[in-house]
Amino acid sequence: MCLAVPGKVLDIEERDGTRMATVDFGGVVKEVCLEYVPDLKVGEYAIVHVGFALQRLDEESARHTLALFEELGLLQEEFGDPWEAAAAPEGGDGAGGTPPAVRNDGSREVSR
Amino acid sequence: MKYLEEFQNPELARRLLDEIRATVTRPWALMEVCGGQTHTIIRHGIDQLLPDQVELIHGPGCPVCVTPLEVIDKALEIAARPDVIFCSFGDMLRVPGSDRDLFQVRGHGGDVRVVYSPLDALKIAQQNPHREVVFFGIGFETTAPPNAMTVHQARKLGIPNFSMLVSHVRVPPAIEAIMTSPSCRVQAFLAAGHVCSVMGMGEYPELADRFQVPIVVTGFEPLDILEGIRRTVRQLERGEHTVDNAYPRAVRSEGNPAAQAMLADVFEVTDRAWRGIGTIPASGWRLSERYRDFDAEYRFSVDGITTREPAACRSGEVLQGLIKPHECEAFGTTCTPRSPLGATMVSSEGACAAYYLYRRLGTTPTPQEASPVA
Ligand code: SF4
Numbered sequence: 511m512c513l514a515v516p517g518k519v520l521d522i523e524e525r526d527g528t529r530m531a532t533v534d535f536g537g538v539v540k541e542v543c544l545e546y547v548p549d550l551k552v553g554e555y556a557i558v559h560v561g562f563a564l565q566r567l568d569e570e571s572a573r574h575t576l577a578l579f580e581e582l583g584l585l586q587e588e589f590g591d592p593w594e595a596a597a598a599p600e601g602g603d604g605a606g607g608t609p610p611a612v613r614n615d616g617s618r619e620v621s622r
Numbered sequence: 623m624k625y626l627e628e629f630q631n632p633e634l635a636r637r638l639l640d641e642i643r644a645t646v647t648r649p650w651a652l653m654e655v656c657g658g659q660t661h662t663i664i665r666h667g668i669d670q671l672l673p674d675q676v677e678l679i680h681g682p683g684c685p686v687c688v689t690p691l692e693v694i695d696k697a698l699e700i701a702a703r704p705d706v707i708f709c710s711f712g713d714m715l716r717v718p719g720s721d722r723d724l725f726q727v728r729g730h731g732g733d734v735r736v737v738y739s740p741l742d743a744l745k746i747a748q749q750n751p752h753r754e755v756v757f758f759g760i761g762f763e764t765t766a767p768p769n770a771m772t773v774h775q776a777r778k779l780g781i782p783n784f785s786m787l788v789s790h791v792r793v794p795p796a797i798e799a800i801m802t803s804p805s806c807r808v809q810a811f812l813a814a815g816h817v818c819s820v821m822g823m824g825e826y827p828e829l830a831d832r833f834q835v836p837i838v839v840t841g842f843e844p845l846d847i848l849e850g851i852r853r854t855v856r857q858l859e860r861g862e863h864t865v866d867n868a869y870p871r872a873v874r875s876e877g878n879p880a881a882q883a884m885l886a887d888v889f890e891v892t893d894r895a896w897r898g899i900g901t902i903p904a905s906g907w908r909l910s911e912r913y914r915d916f917d918a919e920y921r922f923s924v925d926g927i928t929t930r931e932p933a934a935c936r937s938g939e940v941l942q943g944l945i946k947p948h949e950c951e952a953f954g955t956t957c958t959p960r961s962p963l964g965a966t967m968v969s970s971e972g973a974c975a976a977y978y979l980y981r982r983l984g985t986t987p988t989p990q991e992a993s994p995v996a
Contacts, residue, residue, distance in 0.1 A: 513658055514764060543768070543771065546771075557816070559816065560740065561768060562771065571871040571872075
């Protein structure tokens with residue numbers, strides 16, 4: 511639950527006097543509160559934790575982290591169905607989420 | 623070196639490891655504070671790739687694990703009330719209270735709902751004006767600002783049926799408690815990156831100075847962790863003890879001032895009991911006087927709870943880095959993620975869970991186990 515995931519701002523609007531955004535986390539789209547990073551713009555990336563942007567992030571490191579999280583199954587852990595995970599039979603991954611499928615095909619280009 | 627394939631950039635990982643190996647001349651014990659870092663370390667077998675002189679000790683940085691049993695029991699009692707909709711992050715569902723968990727409360731008819739964000743709980747309160755909606759507000763400095771904002775919003779929008787059961791914890795007092803413990807072996811800290819994204823690094827120089835420990839702010843990817851270790855070992859070998867930022871892409875030294883201001887408004891610092899560790903002075907937050915109306919502990923009388931800790935569980939020692947999870951007798955036998963005795967086995971960031979998932983019973987992992995496919 512302490513995992514903060516980078517996401518890309520798709521859309522910004524004011525709701526109930528609060529700056530809110532639609533944010534894309536590598537395919538999963540969520541509502542995110544921008545009150546703590548108010549100058550964030552559409553197209554920019556931020557580190558998001560439990561529905562709040564906490565810090566702006568540059569695009570390259572955001573993409574890189576997202577790709578890695580996806581590969582490790584961490585996005586599934588963060589956004590998957592927690593009831594399903596809690597009810598899952600004893601097995602490879604009892605602590606939450608679906609067993610992470612790790613694949614290394616070496617096809618992803620990485621530059622840091 | 624077989625685990626290196628697991629890394630996103632094996633070349634860079636190898637370079638960092640070579641540099642660590644070339645730098646180290648004697649044994650050092652480093653504590654990674656955050657449970658997320660523990661999982662990366664165990665999942666990738668980073669601890670096994672390091673030279674023998676570098677030992678990683680797992681810290682108490684898993685909010686689910688350190689939430690005291692008494693608070694869990696209060697949550698369970700509130701969640702079981704027929705007039706309540708109880709909202710929580712998914713990680714809390716299987717955390718054992720004295721005699722049940724949230725999952726079981728829901729099985730017996732309790733209205734327990736999992737939310738992704740505390741704002742979702744506020745929305746549920748708006749949609750259900752005739753029910754009491756309670757959000758379980760736990761977590762470190764990363765989670766506290768979202769929860770603070772949510773309470774602030776509840777007051778601003780005048781939502782009377784929303785309240786929060788708050789049990790937030792702060793990292794710096796935990797570092798102090800670890801360093802002043804007589805059994806402490808820790809010589810340096812890898813500080814939790816996302817905590818510092820919010821709080822900045824201002825709280826650390828005093829600690830680094832007083833205890834003569836390097837504190838290196840570190841991220842969560844394998845390469846982040848290796849880089850954090852490299853900088854830490856370099857300081858230790860040179861006899862330095864400064865605060866260093868190895869995660870600059872997400873951490874600015876001043877942190878996030880807007881979030882800090884909201885924290886100061888909504889919360890006040892309080893002593894907190896840490897599960898398995900005991901009370902640490904000034905180590906937590908509770909709702910400040912101004913927000914008392916939104917405090918679930920005041921709204922529902924849940925005092926006088928008697929707790930029962932399972933005697934076999936050694937999570938307190940695990941959380942302080944005194945034993946490794948597989949040294950606990952219950953590990954993998956009477957204690958598994960499906961029927962956990964302690965929160966360190968059930969939480970997705972717990973050290974016992976990390977060992978269970980990636981290292982089973984302390985045997986040397988095959989690469990498949992270090993990074994499970996099934
Ligand atoms: S293995 Fe289980 S019983 Fe042992 S310390 Fe970990 S959580 Fe507690």
